[in-house]
Structure formats: structure tokens, C-alpha cells
Amino acid sequence: MKKFGVVLIIMNMFLTGCASTYNLTEKQSDIISTYAAQVVLKHDKNYDDTLVNVPENSESNKNTQEDKTEVKENIQDNKEGVKTEEEKISLSKALGMQDIQIDYVNYELNRTYAEENALAKSSSGKKSLLIMHFNLKNITSEEKLCDILSLNPEFHVIINKDYTIKVQPSILLSDLGTYKQSIGTGETKGAVLISEAETKKFENIKSLELKVTIKGTTFYVKL
Structure with a gap:
């Protein structure tokens, strides 16, 4: 009750002539009045404090839940975007070859490899x-230069998806x-x-896969 009495005194000071010495703005007066009113209500036996509680299904909570749902959906969309970027594509597309079709044939294991009798x-x-x-x-009707050298690609082979x-x-x-090298029309090298x-x-x-990296961009090619 002491606190209650103090509040009444403060209210009396600020709401009477004494308040003029403090040059309170209208907003400051409202704040003091609101605070004092809340204290008075809390000391009223007939006052039900639960009336100031915000229901769980209020518009504010509803908006908060909607925001959380939207963030969750955005995260899921980003995950899907990453998955799309890592989908397997053809080696021709990975190297940007529109006129040259590049197909994987097979692999062999050996201690040495030679071409035209030269080790x-x-x-x-x-x-x-x-x-x-x-x-x-070459899938066009004219001779084409297949220039992979200028792309400076970096290749990694992935064996059984784990090595x-x-x-x-x-x-x-x-x-x-x-x-x-140049490849004639319809020619295969x-x-x-x-x-x-x-x-x-x-x-x-x-299983074999190629990891192809060109200028910081990586593609995965299933062989």
C-alpha cells in the first residue's frame, strides 16, 4: 500500500500545477498516467490481471507463425536449389561443347599405357x-576445332561414390x-x-563419376 500511496502523490504532483515546473510533453504525461493507472488496477481486488494476457491465437502470434513457416520454406527451396546444381549432366555440356559430342566408352586398368607403339x-x-x-x-556439317585446352579444366574421378x-x-x-584438335564433319576421334x-x-x-571444375564451377558427370 506504501507503493500505491506514492503513486497517488506522484500523480497529484504531475497532474496539478506542480507539473508545470517540469515542462512535461504530452507523451511523457501519457506514460506517467498509464503507469499510475496500471499500479492502481493491480491493487484493485476486482481487477483480473488475466485480461491483459494476449491469447495464443492472436493476430501477432499468427503472423509470427506465418513468418517461421515462410523462413522454413525458403530454407527448403535453397536446399532444392543446391541439389539441382549438383545434378549429373553430360560431359559435353560440362565442357560447353555444343558442336562436339563427348561420350564415355570404357576404362581399363594397367601398369602402363602406350599409343602408336610409344610409351x-x-x-x-x-x-x-x-x-x-x-x-x-563432330555433330555439325563442317569441320570444328575442339579446344578443351583453353578451358583449363580440372578432372577428378570418383570411384564407387566414396573414393x-x-x-x-x-x-x-x-x-x-x-x-x-580439329575434327571433320561426322568424324569421331x-x-x-x-x-x-x-x-x-x-x-x-x-561406378565411375567425373568431377569437372572449370573457373571455380563444378559439374558431376556419370560415366
């Missing part, structure tokens, strides 16, 4: 070579990573990509 690459120690073969076909090896460059003219790893890593190959 191009050999493995060391207990390692083996994974040689992946591709066909490059990744970087493709190593070679001195081969048929190396797909440094390929730059061969190309290779070669990786080296411990022989046991190449056992029981069930």
Missing part, C-alpha cells in the same frame, strides 16, 4: 593406371584435359583421361 605413361611401385576412354564426335582421385595430365595429344592410385583402390569398381 606414354607408366605407374610406379604398387600402383596402377586407370585409363578412361572417350569418343569425340576420389585427381586425373593426372600427360603428354598425349589425345589427353582430354589438354585436347585441341578418341581421347583419354588417366589416374594413378594403389592397385587395391581399383578393385571391384561398380
Whole structure:
């Protein structure tokens, strides 16, 4: 009750002539009046404090729930967007080749690889070579230059979806990573990509994928 009495005194001071010495603004007077009224109500036995509670289904809570739902949906949309960017595409599309169709043919495992009776690459120690073969076909009605060299692509091969090896460059003219040759209309030429790893890593190959990175953008190609 002491607090109640103090409030009444304050109200009397600010709502009478004494208030003029404080030069209160209209907003400040309203704040003091509102606070004082709340204190008076709290000391009224007939006052029901639950009346000031905001119902759970109020418009404010409803808007809050809608905002949370919208944020959740946006997060889900972003996840879907990432998934779309990582979908598998063709190697031709990954390399931006519109006139040249690039198809994966097969792979072979060996300790060495040679072309035209010239040794191009050999493995060391207990390692083996994974040689992946591709066909490059000119699908236009005129001769086209297949210039992959200028793209400076970086290749990684993914074995069984859980082991990744970087493709190593070679001195081969048929190396797909440094390929730059003209291909006649309707003509098909061969190309290779070669990786080296411990022989046991190449056992029981069930799937192969290429991770192709060009200027910071990465694509995944299922072979």
C-alpha cells in the first residue's frame, strides 16, 4: 500500500500545477498516467490481471507463425536449389561443347599405357593406371576445332561414390584435359583421361563419376 500511496502523490504532483515546473510533453504525461493507472488496477481486488494476457491465437502470434513457416520454406527451396546444381549432366555440356559430342566408352586398368607403339605413361611401385576412354564426335556439317585446352579444366574421378582421385595430365595429344584438335564433319576421334592410385583402390569398381571444375564451377558427370 506504501507503493500505491506514492503513486497517488506522484500523480497529484504531475497532474496539478506542480507539473508545470517540469515542462512535461504530452507523451511523457501519457506514460506517467498509464503507469499510475496500471499500479492502481493491480491493487484493485476486482481487477483480473488475466485480461491483459494476449491469447495464443492472436493476430501477432499468427503472423509470427506465418513468418517461421515462410523462413522454413525458403530454407527448403535453397536446399532444392543446391541439389539441382549438383545434378549429373553430360560431359559435353560440362565442357560447353555444343558442336562436339563427348561420350564415355570404357576404362581399363594397367601398369602402363602406350599409343602408336610409344610409351606414354607408366605407374610406379604398387600402383596402377586407370585409363578412361572417350569418343569425340563432330555433330555439325563442317569441320570444328575442339579446344578443351583453353578451358583449363580440372578432372577428378570418383570411384564407387566414396573414393576420389585427381586425373593426372600427360603428354598425349589425345589427353582430354589438354585436347585441341580439329575434327571433320561426322568424324569421331578418341581421347583419354588417366589416374594413378594403389592397385587395391581399383578393385571391384561398380561406378565411375567425373568431377569437372572449370573457373571455380563444378559439374558431376556419370560415366
